Amino acid sequence: MLTGNYLTLFNRLTPYIPQDRLIHDELRTLAYGTDASFYxxxxxxxxxxxxxxxxxxVLRETRALKLPLTFRAAGTSxxxxxxxxxxxxxxxxxxxxxxxxxxxxxxxxxGVIGSHANVFLGPYGRKIGPxxxxxxxxxxxxxxxxxxxxxxxxxxxxxxxxxxSMKIIFADGATLDTADQQSRNAFSQSHKELLARITDLxxxxxxxxxxxxxxxxKYKMKNTTGYSLNALVDFEDPIDIIQHLMIGSExxxxxxxxxxxxxxxxxxxxxxxxxxxxxxxxxxxxxxxxKSANVEAVELMDRASLRSVENKDGxxxxxxxxxxxxxxxLVETRAADxxxxxxxxxxxxxxxxxxxxxRPIEFTDAPVEFAxxxxxxxxxxxxxxxxxxxxxxxxxxxxxxxxxxxxxxxTELQQLFVRxxxxxxxxxxxxxxxxxxxxxxxxxxSAEEVERYRQFMDDVTTMVVKKYDGALKAEHGTGRxxxxxxxxxxxxxxxxxxxxxxxxxxxxNLLNPDVIINNDPLAHVKNLKPxxxxxxxxxxxxxxxxxxxxxxxxxxxxxPRQRIVAYREISRLQxxxxxxERLQKFRELFAYLGDETCATxxxxxxxxxxxxxxxxxxxxxxxxxxxxxxxxxxxxxxRNMSLTTAVMRWTLNAAHSLxxxxxxxxxxxxxxxxxxxxxxxxxxxxxxMPKAADSLKTNSENTNSPFKVxxxxxxxxxxxxxxxxxxxxxxxxxxxHNLLTKAGFEIIYPAGISKLCCGLAFSSKGFKKQxxxxxxxxxxxxxxxxxxxxxxxxxxxxxxxxxxxxTLDERLRLFEPVEFISKFVAGRLDIxxxxxxxxxxxxxxSTKMGLNESLRRLAELCAEKVVxxxxxxxxxxxxxxxxxxxxxxxxxxxxxxEEIPAGCNQGxxxxxxxxxxxxLHGGISYKSIVYLVDECTQPKHA
Numbered sequence: 001m002l003t004g005n006y007l008t009l010f011n012r013l014t015p016y017i018p019q020d021r022l023i024h025d026e027l028r029t030l031a032y033g034t035d036a037s038f039y040x041x042x043x044x045x046x047x048x049x050x051x052x053x054x055x056x057x058v059l060r061e062t063r064a065l066k067l068p069l070t071f072r073a074a075g076t077s078x079x080x081x082x083x084x085x086x087x088x089x090x091x092x093x094x095x096x097x098x099x100x101x102x103x104x105x106x107x108x109x110x111g112v113i114g115s116h117a118n119v120f121l122g123p124y125g126r127k128i129g130p131x132x133x134x135x136x137x138x139x140x141x142x143x144x145x146x147x148x149x150x151x152x153x154x155x156x157x158x159x160x161x162x163x164x165s166m167k168i169i170f171a172d173g174a175t176l177d178t179a180d181q182q183s184r185n186a187f188s189q190s191h192k193e194l195l196a197r198i199t200d201l202x203x204x205x206x207x208x209x210x211x212x213x214x215x216x217x218k219y220k221m222k223n224t225t226g227y228s229l230n231a232l233v234d235f236e237d238p239i240d241i242i243q244h245l246m247i248g249s250e251x252x253x254x255x256x257x258x259x260x261x262x263x264x265x266x267x268x269x270x271x272x273x274x275x276x277x278x279x280x281x282x283x284x285x286x287x288x289x290x291k292s293a294n295v296e297a298v299e300l301m302d303r304a305s306l307r308s309v310e311n312k313d314g315x316x317x318x319x320x321x322x323x324x325x326x327x328x329x330l331v332e333t334r335a336a337d338x339x340x341x342x343x344x345x346x347x348x349x350x351x352x353x354x355x356x357x358x359r360p361i362e363f364t365d366a367p368v369e370f371a372x373x374x375x376x377x378x379x380x381x382x383x384x385x386x387x388x389x390x391x392x393x394x395x396x397x398x399x400x401x402x403x404x405x406x407x408x409x410x411t412e413l414q415q416l417f418v419r420x421x422x423x424x425x426x427x428x429x430x431x432x433x434x435x436x437x438x439x440x441x442x443x444x445x446s447a448e449e450v451e452r453y454r455q456f457m458d459d460v461t462t463m464v465v466k467k468y469d470g471a472l473k474a475e476h477g478t479g480r481x482x483x484x485x486x487x488x489x490x491x492x493x494x495x496x497x498x499x500x501x502x503x504x505x506x507x508x509n510l511l512n513p514d515v516i517i518n519n520d521p522l523a524h525v526k527n528l529k530p531x532x533x534x535x536x537x538x539x540x541x542x543x544x545x546x547x548x549x550x551x552x553x554x555x556x557x558x559x560p561r562q563r564i565v566a567y568r569e570i571s572r573l574q575x576x577x578x579x580x581e582r583l584q585k586f587r588e589l590f591a592y593l594g595d596e597t598c599a600t601x602x603x604x605x606x607x608x609x610x611x612x613x614x615x616x617x618x619x620x621x622x623x624x625x626x627x628x629x630x631x632x633x634x635x636x637x638x639r640n641m642s643l644t645t646a647v648m649r650w651t652l653n654a655a656h657s658l659x660x661x662x663x664x665x666x667x668x669x670x671x672x673x674x675x676x677x678x679x680x681x682x683x684x685x686x687x688x689m690p691k692a693a694d695s696l697k698t699n700s701e702n703t704n705s706p707f708k709v710x711x712x713x714x715x716x717x718x719x720x721x722x723x724x725x726x727x728x729x730x731x732x733x734x735x736x737h738n739l740l741t742k743a744g745f746e747i748i749y750p751a752g753i754s755k756l757c758c759g760l761a762f763s764s765k766g767f768k769k770q771x772x773x774x775x776x777x778x779x780x781x782x783x784x785x786x787x788x789x790x791x792x793x794x795x796x797x798x799x800x801x802x803x804x805x806x807t808l809d810e811r812l813r814l815f816e817p818v819e820f821i822s823k824f825v826a827g828r829l830d831i832x833x834x835x836x837x838x839x840x841x842x843x844x845x846s847t848k849m850g851l852n853e854s855l856r857r858l859a860e861l862c863a864e865k866v867v868x869x870x871x872x873x874x875x876x877x878x879x880x881x882x883x884x885x886x887x888x889x890x891x892x893x894x895x896x897x898e899e900i901p902a903g904c905n906q907g908x909x910x911x912x913x914x915x916x917x918x919x920l921h922g923g924i925s926y927k928s929i930v931y932l933v934d935e936c937t938q939p940k941h942a
Contacts, residue, residue, distance in 0.1 A: 005065040006044045016057045021048035027589040031562035036544040038393040039080035040529035043088035050092040056173040070512045071251040073142030076134040079479020081250040107260040110141025126263040129157030137546045146477035147248035151297045166243040167258040198238040205232045222433045222474035226486045251512045253505040267334035269341040272370035275329045276358040283327035284407035287431040294344045299330040300431035308383035382609035388441035390539045400471035403434045420456040435474040444528040483518035534571035537617045540610045547604035552876035552892030557593040560604040560614035599878035601844035622766025634767040641755040649692035683883030688919040693721035694731040700747040714797035715757045725925035739934045743828040750781040760803040775807040798910040802845035829937035837865040839907040862936040869899035877917040893921035
C-alpha cells in the first residue's frame with residue numbers, strides 16, 4: 001500500500017502514465033525486486049515507461065519529492081545495479097530502430113534486444129560491437145549503461161569504442177541529442193555550468209600527468225570498475241565527454257533514450273578449435289601468441305570447467321580422459337571468404353606448433369561441429385547452477401590480470417578457492433583480454449557463510465589490485481558487489497574524480513544511489529537475496545532473467561523468473577506459517593498473475609541456462625487446484641469426445657450465424673459482455689473465429705499404393721474449419737486428405753477417430769488423469785492403425801504431435817505437417833514457386849522440436865520471399881487462452897502487425913488455434929502451411 005511521498009508520486013504520475021503501468025501490489029513489487037545478481041531490494045512503486053516524455057515526467061516528479069529511482073532494461077545485470085527499494089523505472093516495448101549508411105550505423109531505442117539489432121543488420125553483413133553472453137535477452141539500454149562486452153568484442157568494439165551518438169535525459173529532465181547540432185547548441189546554453197564543470201574536470205585530469213597516465217594504462221585492459229574516466233582524456237568537447245561517461249554509468253548519471261552505434265563486420269566464414277594444453281601456463285603462453293593472430297575469440301577454460309560439463313550430452317568423449325592439470329582454449333577465427341579462413345587457420349597452427357599439446361589441434365568449419373565446441377563454453381555457468389545445493393546462490397565474477405601475468409594470477413585464484421573452501425569453483429574467460437570469469441556456489445543462509453564470502457572477496461580484490469594491478473570488473477559493471485572496492489582499485493585521486501562526476505550529473509544522489517559510488521565497506525554483503533526451496537522443478541533457478549524474452553505474458557503480468565520469485569515466497573510463507581494474511585493475499589494475486597496468464601508453452605526452458613520449464617510448475621499447481629466439479633466435467637468430456645466436438649461445432653456455427661445477423665462491432669460488444677458476466681468463463685468471440693469443420697473424408701483413393709500413412713486429424717481440426725478471411729472453402733482435414741492423395745499415399749484413419757484426442761486439452765488445464773486416459777486410448781488406436789509403428793503417423797497440429805511424442809509408445813513414428821511433407825511428400829510432387837511474399841510462424845511445439853528452419857525451407861520452396869517476424873515467439877493463444885484471456889494473446893502479438901511488410905497478405909503455421917490469434921493481430925490471414933503446399937503442387941508426371 002502506497003503512503004507518503006510514494007502515494008503523492010503515484011497521484012502526480014497518473015495524468016501522464018496509465019495506472020496499469022504504475023504497479024505497487026505486494027506480489028509484483030517482490031517479483032521485480034530481483035535482477036540476475038544475488039541481491040534483493042523491493043521497490044515501493046514500479047513505473048513502466050514507453051516514451052521519452054514519460055521518463056521526463058518521472059524524473060521531474062521524483063526529483064521534486066526527493067525520491068530515488070533506478071532504471072531497468074532487461075534486468076539481466078549480474079552486479080545488483082538494476083534493483084531499488086524506492087522507485088523502479090522499467091522500459092516498456094520502446095524498441096524502434098533505424099539503419100544508416102548501408103548498415104554502417106544503427107540507431108536503437110533502449111528497449112531493443114541486443115540480438116535483434118544483429119538480426120536487423122544481418123542483410124548488410126554487419127553487427128553491433130558488444131556481444132555479451134546475455135545478448136539474446138539483454139536490452140540495448142542495459143548493454144550500453146553497463147558497457148557490456150563479451151567473447152569477441154574486447155575493448156576495440158565495446159559500446160564506448162563504437163558509440164556514434166546518443167540521446168540522453170538528465171536528472172533534471174533536460175534532453176540532449178548529441179547527433180543533433182541544434183540540440184547540442186541548446187544544451188550548451190541551458191547547461192553552461194554543467195559543461196564548464198566537465199571541461200574543468202578534464203583540464204585538471206590532464207594537468208595531473210600521473211593521473212592521466214594511470215587512466216590510459218587502466219583502459220588498455222577491459223575495465224568497467226567505476227565511471228569511464230577515459231572519456232576525460234580521450235575527448236575534448238564536453239558533450240563528447242558526457243556521452244562517453246554515460247557508457248558504463250549504470251543509470252547513475254542519466255537515462256539513455258537512444259544510441260547510435262558504428263557497426264562492425266560480421267564475417268560469414270568461421271572455424272573453431274578446442275585446444276588442450278598440459279597446464280595453465282602453457283595455455284596462457286598460447287594466448288600471448290594468439291593475441292597477434294587473426295582470431296575472433298579465445299576462451300580459456302581450466303580443468304574444473306571441463307570437468308563440470310564432461311558428462312553432458314554432446315560433449316567430446318576425450319574430456320573425461322584429460323589429466324588434472326590441463327587447461328584448454330576454445331579459439332574461433334573468421335574471414336570474408338573461405339580462402340582467407342584457410343589462411344587464418346594455417347597461420348594459427350604454425351604459430352602454436354612449438355607448444356606442447358595434449359591433442360593435435362583440429363579446426364572445424366562445419367556449423368554442427370563448431371556449435372558442439374561452443375556448447376562446452378556455454379554450458380559452464382549453467383553447470384554450477386545446476387549442481388549447487390538448493391537454497392544457495394551462484395556467484396559469477398569477472399576480473400582482469402595483465403596478459404603477461406595471466407597464468408600466475410589464474411593459479412593464485414585457484415589457490416584462493418581451496419583456501420576458502422570453494423571446491424566447486426570453475427574459471428573460464430575471454431583470454432585475449434586476460435578477462436577471467438569465476439563461478440561458484442555460495443550459501444548466504446548463515447552469518448558464518450556470509451563472513452566466509454566477505455573474507456574471500458577481500459582476498460580476491462587485494463590480490464587483483466595490490467599484486468597484479470588488474471581490474472576488478474571487466475564487463476559486468478560495478479554494481480553493488482564491487483562498489484565498496486572502487487577506491488581500492490583506482491586510488492583516492494581517481495575515485496575523487498568519480499564522486500565529482502556523480503555530483504555534477506546527480507547532485508541530489510537520486511539516480512541509482514549506492515551503485516558505483518558507495519561509502520559502505522560492507523555493502524556487498526547486505527540485502528542478499530534468499531532462494532528458499534519451493535519445488536524441484538524450479539529450485540535450480542538463479543533468477544537470471546534469460547527466460548523473460550520468451551514469455552508471452554511478460555508485458556502484462558509476470559515472467560517465468562517473476563513467477564518463480566513469487567512462488568518461492570508463497571512456499572516459504574506456507575512452510576513457516578509466519579504471515580497467513582500475506583500468504584492468502586499472494587495466493588489470490590498469483591491466481592491471475594501467475595497461473596491464468598501463463599501460457600505453459602515451455603519456451604522459457606530453451607533460453608534458461610539450467611533448462612527450467614516454469615510452465616511445468618504451473619501445470620502441477622493446476623492439478624492441485626482443480627475442483628471436484630471441474631474434474632467431473634472434464635471426465636465427462638473426455639469420455640464423450642464425439643459429443644464434445646459435436647457441441648463445439650454447433651457452437652461455432654451458431655456464433656457464425658449470429659455474427660451474420662449482427663455487425664462485427666455489435667458481436668464483439670455482445671460476447672464481451674457475456675464473458676464479463678460469466679467471470680471470463682464464456683470465450684470471447686473475435687473476427688478470426690472459424691466456422692465448424694467439414695465432415696471427415698475417410699475414404700482412401702490409393703488403396704493399392706505402397707506408400708501408406710496413418711492420418712490423425714486433431715480434435716481441434718475436426719472441430720474448427722475455415723474462417724471468413726480464408727480464400728479456400730475446405731477445412732484443413734479435407735486439404736490434407738487431398739494433398740496426401742495427390743502425392744500417391746494410401747490414407748489410413750485410426751478406428752474411432754471421432755473420440756480420439758492426445759489429451760493436451762485436458763492436461764494443460766490440470767486434468768492430468770483425463771489427459772493420461774486419452775493418451776492411452778490414442779496409443780492403442782495408433783499402434784493398431786500403424787501396424788505397431790511400421791506405418792508413419794501424421795498429425796496435422798504441431799502441439800498435439802509434440803504431446804504424442806512425449807507420451808505415446810516409442811515404436812510409433814510420429815510426424816507433424818512440416819516434417820512429414822518435407823521428408824515424404826515434397827519429393828513426390830512438382831512444386832511451382834509463387835512470386836509472392838508470405839509470413840510464417842513456428843509454434844512453440846515446433847520450436848521445441850527444432851523445426852523452425854524446416855518450416856522456413858518448406859515455405860521457401862513455395863514462395864519467393866518468406867518473412868519471419870523476429871520479435872514474435874509464443875503467440876499466447878495457449879490452447880484456449882486466446883478465448884478466455886484475450887489480453888494474453890494481444891500482449892504476445894503486440895508487434896506482429898508492424899513486422900509484416902507491405903505486400904504480404906498470407907501467413908502460415910501449423911496450429912489452428914495459433915492461426916486464429918495470428919490472423920487477429922497480424923492483419924493478414926494465417927492458415928496451415930498445408931494449404932500453401934497444396935496450392936503450389938501438382939502430381940509428378942512420368
